[in-house]
Amino acid sequence: MARRIPGTGKPAAKRAAAKGDFRPSKEDILKYIAENPDRAGKREIAKAFSLKGDDRVWLKDILRDLQDEGLLTKERKRLSRPGGLPPVTVLEIYARDTDGGLLARPSEWDQSRFGDAPVVSLRPYRNGPAPGIGDRVLAKTFATGEDEGPAYTGRVIKVFERRAEAVLGVLRQMDDGSFRIEPVERRQSEMIIGRDDLNGAEKGDLVEVEQTSSARYGLPRGRVLQRLGSLTSEKAVSMIAIHAHEIPHIFPPDVLAEAEAVKPATMKGREDWRNLPLVTIDPADAKDHDDAVHAEPDPDEANTGGVIVTVAIADVAAYVVPGSALDREALKRGNSVYFPDRVVPMLPERISNDLCSLRQGVERPAMAVRMTFTADGRKIRHSFHRIMMKSAARLAYPQAQAAIDGATDDVTGPILDTVLRPLWDAYAILKRGRESRHPLELDLPERKILLKSDGTVDRVIVPERLDAHKLIEEFMIQANVAAAETLEAKRQALVYRVHDAPSLAKQESLREFLATLGMSLARGADLTPRQFNGILAQVEGAENQALVNEVVLRTQSQAIYSPENLGHFGLNLRRYAHFTSPIRRYADLIVHRALISSLKLGPDGITPAEEERLEEISGLISATERRAMAAERETVDRLVAAFLSEQVDQTFEARISGVTKSGLFVQLPQYGADGFIPISSLGDDYYHFDEAARALFGSNSGKGFQLADHVEVKLVEVAPLAGAMRFEMLSEPKPLPGSKRSFHKSKSGRRVRERASQPRNRRRR
Incomplete structure (x- = not known):
């Protein structure tokens, strides 16, 4: 009997179900979920296929099987297909299929981490001009689950301006x-x-x-x-x-004119907090200061040992009005982009570096949240306020840390006991709450490129991670949580910052990898950040610590913006929104406007038109964030490639940063840039790709190279403009734990790899 998916043959399915001889196959169910993501709960699926009684029990078992196989993930009560693309993303159309349909790939994709970019088959576009080859579009994506053909289908939401053929x-x-x-x-x-x-x-x-x-x-x-x-x-x-990457970097005249015409905000509708000694703590070279902090003991006797923490954020919404030229340009940019030699800001300097910069001793409008914590770091209440403030001091991270460590200066000395020590006391309390929450604790040092006066690379450093950095980070996290909680309680639509749990497919991949190291990972229950931390703790100080950290990182989903709350897995938080940087992130500006509307703090809040576009806006700003990350990474690669172009044939210490079927990506720790070693240049052995072990191993020797290995390489070719470097491997391959393979001769005489002796769960691809 031919099966048909609801929407194309639902009456036939109903007739078959009435006879008791129709139950959808797994393929039918997966296809339905891919094509109907908004109606993908168990009840909707049962209704679509007219399943009743015992058939619903059968459906429940089938859905559980699909989740165990890694073919479905469950978010609250909605089922979806796991995959590498976010639900809304920017695509580039590159070809047509044999039927004339459009094929696209994601605009930004890290091949060294994720392999080849997935192909998306676009559905017909019904509104406005039809897209064509070479166009960029914003599209909603749905995984197909097919072994052959495009991995996704897509529905176009918006066609961007056509790219100039330049x-x-x-x-x-x-x-x-x-x-x-x-x-x-x-x-x-x-x-x-x-x-x-x-x-x-x-x-x-x-x-x-x-x-x-x-x-x-x-x-x-x-x-x-x-x-x-x-x-x-x-x-x-x-x-x-x-x-x-087509990053807008020149502000149009109307945007600049609008910024120059803005008048400073007044006290109207604001609370006077100018006497509260809020301070800014930023990098020493920061040009704008958009957040300020304050802490004090809670005087309430019912909260002995508790603290009150205040976070004040520049009130960008007071100057950037929905629908204005400033607003349209900010959404187009999505976020500021940070290069080693410049910043491409989201807002003109008149706004970001002047009116919205919380300068020392200058009156500035702000959105503030006052939060009360118990002695064990548990937040018991918070409130939002629209205020006028005056920063008591502008501090740099090393400067604030030095004062706490006993080395004060003319600025920090007078405020050490009244401002700085209460901040550190409050951080000690918030840290207790963080530790009880068990967020994901990955050891990922951040590198910073220092340039010479001529713009070339001087050196790459790993800045010291101070308690001052951690203090500000934890204060900002708590402010972001408070914003999401308030808006959710007010039933106000907003843009969440979501980080979904790893898909079952990625969990299984991690399980296979850990098995190659003799480590186990429990099946069945959903993994938690605490369980990941347990894995990391097992390898702390071991030779494979860097490898396991890297693989755990790659197991994680990509954080995105969404109007639907999926929680933040990495921070182990149920609800989370970006509130603390509206100068450089459009998402934060949306959250500020939502707070203004829901708390009735002024007329310049979120509009109904914005609320209706939150899915589109979330997709756009998620895409601009990925665009910025790709552009920043490529710039580092070009700077380092240009710097090393005179050092061809020199040897370097490197670390394997990516393993693919075609070769190895290696990173030079000294510079933080990547290059490639083709598999054909690895030697006389015939190398195979072991996905589970993240390794290439030789069929004759059984030895090979694995992700995070430290190796010695020779630079053989540099293309500075492309930021591309090709290396030759000098290190000898090493025995790989869990990668012992046996081979047999096929009928053609070719050596064929047999299945690993260690049992592996072969999930459907």
Whole structure:
């Protein structure tokens, strides 16, 4: 009997069910869930397939089986397909299938971590102009669960402005005096540029070029559209990433005019907190200061040993009004982007560095939350206020820490006992609450590139992690939780910061990996951050500590913005929203507006139109966040590649940062940049990819290379514009625990790998 999915053949399914001879297959159920994500609860599935009585019990068992196999995940009462793409994301259309349908890939994708980007088959677009090849779209994605063909289908929500057919490259002058463009992307062809088409550009300039003609033989010709600057300037490298990722970096005139016309906020509708000694604690080189903190003992005798913590955040909503030019540009940018040599801000400096910067001794409007904690770090109440404040001191992290450690200066000395010690006392209490919450504790040191005056790499450092950093981080986390709790209690729509639990498929992959190290991971119950911390504790100080940290990190889902609350797995929090940085994140601005509306703190809150677009806005700002991360990472790669271009044939200490079927990605710890070692260059042995062990191993020797291994490599090729480096492996392969394999000869005589002796759960792909 042919099975049909509800929506296309529901009457037939009902007739079959009435006869008692129809139960949907697992494939039917998976397809239904993929195509109907908003109606994917157990009741909706049963209704769609007309299942009653014993059939509903059968359905419950089938759904549990699908979850155990890693083919479904359950979020509250809704079932969904696990996968690598967020539910709403930005895609680039690159081709058509044999039926003429559009095929797309995610706009931002880390191949070294996740392998090849998944393919999305787009459904027909019904509103406005139809998208075409080369377009970027915002789309809702649904996993197909098919072994062949596209991994996802997608429904287009919005088509972005069509990309200009321009090539980014560097103008080179040849020996014969002619000019050519060396493209930034290696897949693009060089172009010949005539002298009349230079548009003022000179050799060594970074330029945008459009192709004007193609030749049957030889290189195509082009003309310079605009000169972006000299490649020798210190900001040229980040400019490559800005243009390659289409990051808006020049504010339109109407946005700048609107920012300049803004008048400082007044006391109207605000509480006067100017005498409260709030202080800012930021990096020493920070240009804007958008958060201030204060703490004091709770005078309530019923809360002995408790503290009151206050966090004040710049009131950006007072200046950036929904629907204004400033607002439209902020949403377009989504967030500020931080490069080693510059910052591309979300808001003009008039707003971010002036009116909304909580400068010492200057009156500034703010949104503040006052939180009361018990002596064991449990929050018992909080309240939000719209205030006028005056920062008592501008402090840097090392400066504040030095004062607590006994080395005060002219600024910290007078406020040590009245301001700083109460802050540290409060942090000690909040730390108790954090420890009882058991958030995920990954050891991931953050590197920072220091540049010379000419913009080249000086060195890469790992800044010391101070208690001052942890204090501000924990205060901000608690403020974010309070914002989400308040808005949820008021039944106010908002944008959550969500971090879903690892999918069952990723859990199974982690389980297989740990088995190769002789470690076990319980099945059945949902994993918690505390269980992950237990895994990390087992390898603390061991040789494979870095490896296990890296694999646990890659097991985690990607944090995104969403109007639906899925909780924050990594922080082990039920509800969480970004509230503390509206200067640099649009999500925080939405949360501020939602608080203003729900608490009736002014007329400049969230609008009904914004509430209706929260899913679209969440998808956009999640995409701009991934875009920023990719651009920042690529800029580091280009800076380091340019710095090392004179050191070809030199040897380096490296760490394996990615393992794929085609080779190894290695990172130079000294510089924090990645390069590639093709599998074909690893030696005479025939290497196989072991997904469970995150390793490549030789079929003859059984030895190989594994994720996080420390190795010695030789630099053999550098492409500075692309930020690409190719290395040669100098270290010998090593025995791999749990990767012993046996082989037999196939009929063709080729050596074939047999299944590992250790049993593995073969889940459906």
